Amino acid sequence: MSPVRTLVTGAVVLAALLLQVVVAPHVAWHGVVPDLVLLVVVAVALARGPQPAMVLGFCAGLLVDLAPPAEHVAGRWAFALVVVGYLAGRLRPDVAPTALSTVATVAGCSFVGASLVALSGLLLGDPAGVGTGELMLAVLASVVWDVALTPLVLPPLLALLRRLEPGPA
């Protein structure tokens, strides 16, 4: 990865995190906000394959885990986003880039990511005493959010990533 690409990708992740933490809560549904960082990881996976996406997923997830006001056990989002990067990257070569397939990929990845975060919380007993019903609701709500935002977020992101791509060797 060239330094410019790394820098731009890092900036995009940071911007996504800031939007997610500062702006999104103003439009949140019962406190559930869209996982913009997850969308960035999916976009990178679609553009560059699983390898860079997994690395990015780890770094971005760690950032989400550590940036204020995160207070949960660190590593949960990192774990989930690595899996998301892997999955989205694996799905990539098999689908034609149509709107429907991209949205389906996002929906699947968002479901897996949100579920992993929720399940790891349940396993670690992170916030104790959260019901499974609430968990399911939060997971579903975040999937709906991510799918709804896909048409707005993914095309510009993919265009940006395409631009950063070096010419075919």
Place this chain on the structure above:
Amino acid sequence: MTDLLPRSGGPDPASAPGPVRRPFRDLSAEGRGRAGGRWRRGRVPGSLLSRVERRERRWSAGPAPAAPASRSLLAALLLAAATVTTLDLSTDHGPVEAARGVVADVVGPLESGTAALVRPFTAIGDFFTSRSALRAQVAELQAENDALTDQLATADVDTRRLATYDALAAEADDLDRAVVAARVVGWGAAQTFTDTVTIDAGTEDGVSADDTVIAGDGLVGRVLTADSSTSTVVLITDADSTVGARVGSSGTLGFLTGRGEVSDGATLDLELVDSTEVPDRGETVLTWGSQDGAPYLSGIRIGRVTKVYSSLRDSSVRVEVEPSVDMTSLDVVGVIVPKGTDSARGLITGSSGSSDTSGSDG
């Protein structure tokens, strides 16, 4: 992009190994001019195809060939994530906490800046929502006013309540604290079920861990960690938050725990120490207070009792308390700090210049 031009000796797309193996990629690959593109972009015959191509391009991910997914990298990264989790779980002030501090020092100011940037826009939404909310509030207040007028006419228990309030007020005055005003700039996602917010005041402003955080209406929570310019606050609605509480006129003691919900109408559960004392609906709940005023000072309004369930069979009482602060629309909050704290910004202090007796350091 020279490879977009038609190549005379190029391989027939239909016989190229790639497109045959993955027929779905055929169209998009041609649209991008790879794998022996047949048409030059912009000269695609037929408007339908060009539209399809444009749509494809909109969602296409670019020509980078996907590197084969590496299982070992996946395993390594997952193990790394698990290691971070284990480290965080097993050590209290370990490397993860240090990393948290570093990230907070970098990202915190960015969050404050972003919040300041978007505030004019988010305020527009508040303007419209608050209009209807205010109308509802006026109606509610009118009803409450009527009820209170009634109560005033009939009440004879209020002398005791008044005495309690007086004592509490005196106590609050005695504490002799100052308030650091701060703005809420970041909210934790509900996906992780922790109700935490970032405020734009940190150790530079005199905030330290376990300080009490209030809003105009009452208790908000306590400072969990204070970094140089921002702090993380646990709201009382957090599932892990427990606040010692004292209920209105009777002075019954209990513990308030959150449920991890932030939505409108979030409630707290009150567990009474003495379950024979059953509070009434509508009674005010105040903080009990902890030693040295940390994490919670005593006598701060938390909310009021909305529901009381009592079971005669096992003589247990379940009480629900509605916080007086609307946690969904937090903006300006105050952090209570000892008077005379070094702060980069102005401290709000009470008007009374009473002599300092126990300026307990929080």
